[in-house]
Amino acid sequence: MDTNIAAQGTTSTLGGSRRRMPPELNIFLVLIGIALVYEVLGWLLVGQSFLMNPQRLTIMILQVSVIGIIAVGVTQVIITGGIDLSSGSVVGMTAMISASVAQASTWPRALYPSLTDLPAIVPIGLGVGIGLIAGIINGQLIARTRIPPFIATLGMMVSARGISKWYTKGQPVSGLTEQFNFIGTGIWPVIVFLVVALIFHVALRYTRYGKFTYAIGANVQAARVSGINVEAHLVKVYAIAGMLAGLAGVVTAARAQTAQAGMGVMYELDAIAATVIGGTSLTGGVGRITGTVIGTIILGVMTSGFTFLRVDAYYQEIVKGVIIVAAVVVDVYRQKGRKKS
Amino acid sequence: MTLSPKTMAAVRASGAVPNAEYLLTAEGVRKEFPGVVALDDVEFKLKRGSVHALMGENGAGKSTLMKILAGIYHPDRGSVKLKGVGIQLKSPLDALENGIAMIHQELNLMPFMTVAENIWIRREPKNRFGFVDHGEMRRMTAKLFERLKIAIDPEIEVRHLSVASRQMVEIAKAVSYESDVLIMDEPTSALTEREVAHLFEIIRDLRSQGIGIVYITHKMNELFEIADEFSVFRDGKYIGTHASTDVTRDDIIRMMVGREITQMFPKEEVPIGDVVLSVKNLTLDGVFHDVSFDVRAGEILGVAGLVGSGRSNVAETLFGVTPASSGTISINGKEVVIDSPNTAIRNRMAFLTEDRKDTGCLLILDILENMQIAVLQDRFVKGGFVTEKEVTAACEEMSRKLRVKTPNLNERIENLSGGNQQKVLIGRWLLTNPRILILDEPTRGIDVGAKAEIHRLVTELARNGVAVIMISSEMPEVLGMSDRIMVMHEGRVTGFLDRAEATQIKVMELAAR
Numbered sequence: 001m002d003t004n005i006a007a008q009g010t011t012s013t014l015g016g017s018r019r020r021m022p023p024e025l026n027i028f029l030v031l032i033g034i035a036l037v038y039e040v041l042g043w044l045l046v047g048q049s050f051l052m053n054p055q056r057l058t059i060m061i062l063q064v065s066v067i068g069i070i071a072v073g074v075t076q077v078i079i080t081g082g083i084d085l086s087s088g089s090v091v092g093m094t095a096m097i098s099a100s101v102a103q104a105s106t107w108p109r110a111l112y113p114s115l116t117d118l119p120a121i122v123p124i125g126l127g128v129g130i131g132l133i134a135g136i137i138n139g140q141l142i143a144r145t146r147i148p149p150f151i152a153t154l155g156m157m158v159s160a161r162g163i164s165k166w167y168t169k170g171q172p173v174s175g176l177t178e179q180f181n182f183i184g185t186g187i188w189p190v191i192v193f194l195v196v197a198l199i200f201h202v203a204l205r206y207t208r209y210g211k212f213t214y215a216i217g218a219n220v221q222a223a224r225v226s227g228i229n230v231e232a233h234l235v236k237v238y239a240i241a242g243m244l245a246g247l248a249g250v251v252t253a254a255r256a257q258t259a260q261a262g263m264g265v266m267y268e269l270d271a272i273a274a275t276v277i278g279g280t281s282l283t284g285g286v287g288r289i290t291g292t293v294i295g296t297i298i299l300g301v302m303t304s305g306f307t308f309l310r311v312d313a314y315y316q317e318i319v320k321g322v323i324i325v326a327a328v329v330v331d332v333y334r335q336k337g338r339k340k341s
Numbered sequence: 342m343t344l345s346p347k348t349m350a351a352v353r354a355s356g357a358v359p360n361a362e363y364l365l366t367a368e369g370v371r372k373e374f375p376g377v378v379a380l381d382d383v384e385f386k387l388k389r390g391s392v393h394a395l396m397g398e399n400g401a402g403k404s405t406l407m408k409i410l411a412g413i414y415h416p417d418r419g420s421v422k423l424k425g426v427g428i429q430l431k432s433p434l435d436a437l438e439n440g441i442a443m444i445h446q447e448l449n450l451m452p453f454m455t456v457a458e459n460i461w462i463r464r465e466p467k468n469r470f471g472f473v474d475h476g477e478m479r480r481m482t483a484k485l486f487e488r489l490k491i492a493i494d495p496e497i498e499v500r501h502l503s504v505a506s507r508q509m510v511e512i513a514k515a516v517s518y519e520s521d522v523l524i525m526d527e528p529t530s531a532l533t534e535r536e537v538a539h540l541f542e543i544i545r546d547l548r549s550q551g552i553g554i555v556y557i558t559h560k561m562n563e564l565f566e567i568a569d570e571f572s573v574f575r576d577g578k579y580i581g582t583h584a585s586t587d588v589t590r591d592d593i594i595r596m597m598v599g600r601e602i603t604q605m606f607p608k609e610e611v612p613i614g615d616v617v618l619s620v621k622n623l624t625l626d627g628v629f630h631d632v633s634f635d636v637r638a639g640e641i642l643g644v645a646g647l648v649g650s651g652r653s654n655v656a657e658t659l660f661g662v663t664p665a666s667s668g669t670i671s672i673n674g675k676e677v678v679i680d681s682p683n684t685a686i687r688n689r690m691a692f693l694t695e696d697r698k699d700t701g702c703l704l705i706l707d708i709l710e711n712m713q714i715a716v717l718q719d720r721f722v723k724g725g726f727v728t729e730k731e732v733t734a735a736c737e738e739m740s741r742k743l744r745v746k747t748p749n750l751n752e753r754i755e756n757l758s759g760g761n762q763q764k765v766l767i768g769r770w771l772l773t774n775p776r777i778l779i780l781d782e783p784t785r786g787i788d789v790g791a792k793a794e795i796h797r798l799v800t801e802l803a804r805n806g807v808a809v810i811m812i813s814s815e816m817p818e819v820l821g822m823s824d825r826i827m828v829m830h831e832g833r834v835t836g837f838l839d840r841a842e843a844t845q846i847k848v849m850e851l852a853a854r
Contacts, residue, residue, distance in 0.1 A: 207725045208717050215714050218703035225662060225700050226715040226769070227686040285705045 027279055027294045030327070034298060038305040050308055057304075058187070064300035065189040066091070066255075068293065069248040070271040071278075072193075072200050073135075073241030075292045078275055079204075080237050081217045081284025082142065082149035086156035087245040087271055090134045091264025092164040094249030098127030099173040099259035102180035120179040124250050131246015132239055134160060139238030143231035149238075157268065165261040174258040184254030192251055194293075196244060201289035213237060217284030274299050277327045363425070364389050364553040365410060365441070365522050370419035372405055374758070379405040383419070383579040385572060387522065387553040392544060394556045394564050394585070397574035397597055403557050406574070407524050410555065411443035412436035424521075442515035443524040450507055452500035457482040459499055460514045485513050489543050505536040512543060523547065524555040529563060530648045541567050559814070561590050573597055608822055609800055614638030616674070617808040618777050620659070623668035628654045629832035632668070636777070636808040641799065643823025644812040646852050651832040652812045653695050656779050659810075660692040661685045672777070686718055688777075691770035693763075695781040695812070701766045702754050709750040711765050712736045716772040739768040744794060760791025767798065778802060781812045796822060816845050828852050 035051060042050040051057070070087045077084045102123035105115040134156055141152040183192065204210035212233050215223040224230050248267070253259040278295025280287025302323060306316040365387040372380040380402045387393050395403040408414045410421065412430030420427050423439055430436045433443070450459045457478045458465075466477040482495035491509050499507060508528060515523050529537045544554060544567055556568060564571055564585055573580040573596040580596050616635045623632040629651035636642045646652045658665045661679040669676050672688050679685050685692065694700040703711050713721070713732050721732035736750060743764040747757060754762055763783065770778065780799065784792040799822065803809055813819045819826055826838045828851035835851040 206727060206729065208722045208727055209725060211710065211714065211717055211727060214706060214710065215703055218706050219700075221700040222694075222703055223714070225660070225682050225692060225694055227681075227683045227718045228714070229681065229683055285703070 022290075023279055024288065024290045024294055027277065027291055027298070031294055031298050031301065034301055034305070038301070038308065041309055045309055048308075050305060056308065060300045060304035061190050061297065062187070062255075063303065064274075064296050065193040066248045066252050067267060067270045067274055067299065068193040068296040069196050069251065070245050070267055071274040071292045071296055072196050072289060073244035074268070074271045075275045075278070075280050075287055075289060076200065076204065076213060076237050077149070077241045078272070078280050078282060079213050079217045079284060079287045080234060081220065082234070082238070083153065083272070083282075084138065084238065084241050084245075085150065085153040085268050086134060086138060086160055087241065087248070088264040088267035088269070089157045089160035089164070090131050090242060090245035091249040091252055091267055092261060093134070093160040093167075094127040094131050094246040095253040095259040095263045096164045096167050096173060096261060097130055098123040098250045099176055099180075099253040100167070101126055102176045102253070103173065104175050104177045106175070117177045117179070120177065120182070123180055124183070127250035127253075128243055128246040131249065132243040134245070135239040135242015136235060138242060139235030142238065143234045161261075161265075164263075168261070170261055172258055172260045173253075176253070176257055181254050181257050184251055184257065189251050189255060192247070193296075196247070197289050197293050200240075204289060209233075209236070214285055217286070219285075270299060273324045277324060362389065363387060364423070365555075366422045366425075367406070367410065367416075368420050368422075370406065370409060370416045370421070372409065372414060372416050378577050380409075380416075381577045383574070383577070385410075385579070386582070387555060388570070389553055390548050390551045391569040392548055392554045392556050392567050394558055394568035394571035395574065396558070396564065396571050396593060397580075401574040401597070402577040403574055404526065405577075407443070407526060407555060407557060410436070410522075411441060411524055413443075437518055437520070440519065440521040441524065442518050442520040442522070443526070444508075444511045444515055444528060445526055450499045450510060453498060455496050455498055456493055456502070456510050457495040459510060460485070460495075460517055481517075482513075485517055489513055489516060489546070490539075491543075505532050508532065508536075508540070509543075512540070516547065520552065522553050522555065524557075526557045527559065528556075529558070529560065537563075561593065564593070565590075608641075608796075609804065611639045611800075611804040613640050613824065614806060617672065618659075618810075619671040619674075621669045621671075623655065623658060623670065624666050625654060625658050625663060626666040628663075629658075629829070632829075632834055634827055634834070634837070636810055638776070638806045638808050639803050640824045641803050641809040641811055641822055643819040643826040644810060644829065645816070645819045645826055645848050646829035648814065649831075650829040650852065652829050653781050654832075655829070656692060656695075656781050656810065656812060659685070660690060660779060662692075683718065686715060686773060689773070689775050690777045690779065691715075691773055691775035692779045693766055693770060693781060693783055695785070697759065697762055697766065697786075702762055704755040705753065707751045707753050708740065708745070708747060708757070708765050709733060709736050711754045712739065712750070712769050712772065715769050718773075720772075735772060736768070739772055740765070743768050743771075743798065758787070758791070760787035760795075763787055763791065763795065767795065771802075775807060777808045777810070779810045779812075782814065783811065784813070784815070784818060816848065819848065820845065 038050040042048050070091070074084050074087060101118055102120065105117055138153050138156050141147060142149050182188070204213060212223070212228050215226065215228060216230055216233060220230060249264065252263050256263070274295040275287065275292050276282065276295070277298055278287070278291030278293070280291060302320060303316065306319070363386045365385075367383065367385040370380055370383045371378070383402065383406060385406060395407065397403050405414060409416050412433045412435045415429075415431070421430065422428065423441070428439065430439070436443070454462075457475075460482055461478050465473040466481065468474040479495050486493060486495070489512070491513060493502065493506055493509060499510065502510065512528075528540060532540065548554060558564060568585045570582060571585050571593070572582040573593065575597060614637055617638050618636045620635070621633050624630050632655050634642065644652050644655070654663065657663045659670065659679065661681045661684055664680045670679055671677065677684075677688055679688065682692070698704065703714065713736055716732070716735075717727060721728050721735070733750070740747070740750060745757075745761050745764045745768070747761065754765055757765065767783075783799070784795055787795075796818075799809060799811065811819070811822060820843055823843070824840050826843050826848060828835050828838065828848055830852055838847055838851070
């Protein structure tokens with residue numbers, strides 16, 4: 001029981017009244033700490049400021065926005081005590097399919113003059129919709145057959161990747177419409193990420209959907225006895241996660257202005273890492289979107305910082321793995337200490 | 342003189358065991374849990390070659406004491422002496438190595454391992470290559486079983502055994518440690534009469550070999566049959582030790598209860614209304630059969646029966662957790678199909694489950710979240726959004742009314758005492774404004790003060806016209822609170838008793854057959 005209490009509010013006795021500090025504060029301090037370490041190392045090693053470079057920071061957050069969109073869905077899944085391994089493959093699948101209907105018809109028009117480009121809403125809607133369907137399949141499998149979420153979403157991970165390769169027999173899709181590419185340009189991916197985060201932050205904290213999500217993660221039996229239709233709710237949660245992965249696929253294709261079957265490989269693990277660094281407990285019942293947003297930014301700062309310090313890419317991955325594990329270990333110990341006191 | 346468990350174990354292994362009169366003694370033992378003093382200045386002495394029963398109501402402190410003796414809990418104060426030498430047990434393993442073995446109520450065998458593997462786990466005989474010598478292990482098990490007159494195949498996987506056989510395996514395992522002290526926690530609760538006789542034979546045999554047995558039971562007749570001595574506990578305090586030949590049943594009850602029953606159970610006569618819930622021939626295949634009863638508004642129907650009689654299963658089926666295979670449920674004369682807890686709640690039923698931790702509390706969430714979760718099904722929600730202010734106000738009012746002891750509702754429920762947790766869960770259901778309330782062991786494991794408050798509350802609900810079904814293993818609670826008592830035995834209703842005619846003996850006769 002000790003380990004399933006990651007990142008809850010600290011209680012402060014200041015001013016006589018017991019009030020909770022936002023649990024994100026710790027994670028935020030970690031973010032600041034990492035950034036400052038880079039700042040100092042930057043001056044020492046490369047003679048530059050890490051933080052005083054808006055362009056770098058913009059690129060940094062742009063790079064992790066797609067991970068962030070996925071992580072918002074993954075956070076909700078993990079709060080129910082589940083896991084979603086399929087998001088990276090769903091990104092690949094939806095990137096391919098949405099891009100294929102977002103292709104500009106400049107060349108075919110020579111033969112078929114009546115051809116027009118589809119408005120961007122069609123490929124976007126299709127990508128999001130296919131993600132949603134993948135999520136519903138995940139949810140139905142888990143709720144109806146009661147197989148572990150790990151296995152259900154592992155199956156989806158493999159199959160969705162297969163679909164994205166089969167769809168064009170491995171050929172990339174390019175020549176996309178300006179309108180479609182637009183949501184991948186400039187700061188738009190970041191805006192999509194933050195809007196999605198805000199919506200689901202509100203949903204988790206202030207709606208019945210949110211309360212039930214936490215209740216299922218905290219104790220599924222008790223949730224069921226309290227009248228929650230656990231199966232139907234889980235389908236909703238996985239559907240949302242799939243939908244967001246679909247949206248991430250659309251953004252990925254739009255940003256790259258092309259789609260390839262290999263897009264999104266390992267994104268699910270980055271999203272899970274961002275979620276867990278952000279204080280969501282893998283045993284369920286605990287976690288917040290704000291934490292996940294900070295966790296996502298931590299991932300971005302780490303990667304961007306390594307590049308800035310000109311650390312070899314091979315070392316980057318090694319250190320990243322260590323940091324992810326360390327973040328959770330520290331959290332578990334902090335929780336244990338609090339419980340005893 | 343206090344020796345470390347390791348030293349004691351070494352002394353024991355050398356055979357130089359001090360020959361004290363008492364195998365095990367405890368003095369001035371105190372143990373507190375958050376919000377509850379479980380044991381207060383308790384003493385206990387176990388003689389060589391005797392069976393010593395621990396008696397007391399639920400929550401009296403028997404289990405806590407036993408867990409201290411078995412090294413599971415550590416006393417806050419007081420001393421434990423093993424054969425006259427002070428010892429601080431740090432773990433159950435410490436206890437085992439010092440010759441104290443405990444047989445838990447919930448059995449601790451590994452289902453996918455064989456009987457022999459379960460018994461000799463951690464001590465497997467090895468062949469000269471260092472691998473487990475299964476032949477030798479089988480021979481050792483057979484020898485052990487022969488000595489205890491147990492007829493179980495050592496090679497069978499434990500999952501294929503009945504509860505009774507598993508119990509026997511547990512006992513054999515404890516004996517195999519050549520223990521001097523055996524602690525048994527209600528070992529007969531799941532056994533048939535014949536199996537109980539066999540168990541008693543084994544116990545007498547062990548006793549004649551000089552082993553001391555601590556025996557926890559709720560069954561009075563067992564006490565007279567098997568125990569040499571008994572100690573009574575009440576509300577965490579030690580009341581006294583007597584030879585079981587010196588006393589009558591009534592003496593023991595007086596010691597256990599120690600107060601007027603009427604004080605404890607504030608049952609009032611309230612007007613009883615129409616039939617609210619009517620159950621006909623309710624059956625869950627293989628679990629219970631043909632259960633029929635009515636409950637009226639304002640009535641408290643007590644449900645008694647031994648563990649395994651199907652009481653809790655009936656409650657779960659009524660509430661849609663495990664929908665019935667056949668039979669009908671009518672509410673206010675209208676037949677309803679209850680296929681999930683959700684439909685039960687929509688029919689204004691509420692169900693306080695037996696196991697607070699497993700099926701009640703959302704342990705890592707706070708009081709507010711725990712209390713509001715059921716009522717959110719159909720109230721305090723507008724367009725999907727929870728109306729925080731109103732639901733918080735309702736929860737605050739409820740927790741004031743139920744006197745939940747907490748600084749605020751943002752406290753995690755796992756930090757509350759058992760009694761307060763139970764109040765929060767009752768509050769969860771009262772917010773839904775039920776007309777049928779099913780309570781399964783509503784006061785199990787909570788302190789006496791909270792218990793009385795819960796009893797008062799149940800009475801008040803009945804006065805307001807709620808139909809109450811109360812399942813309880815505590816005889817005084819059932820007798821004290823119920824208007825009528827339904828008794829179950831092995832999945833069938835064996836009889837109904839009216840408040841006026843119900844006595845402990847009549848209930849037991851129906852429950853045990």
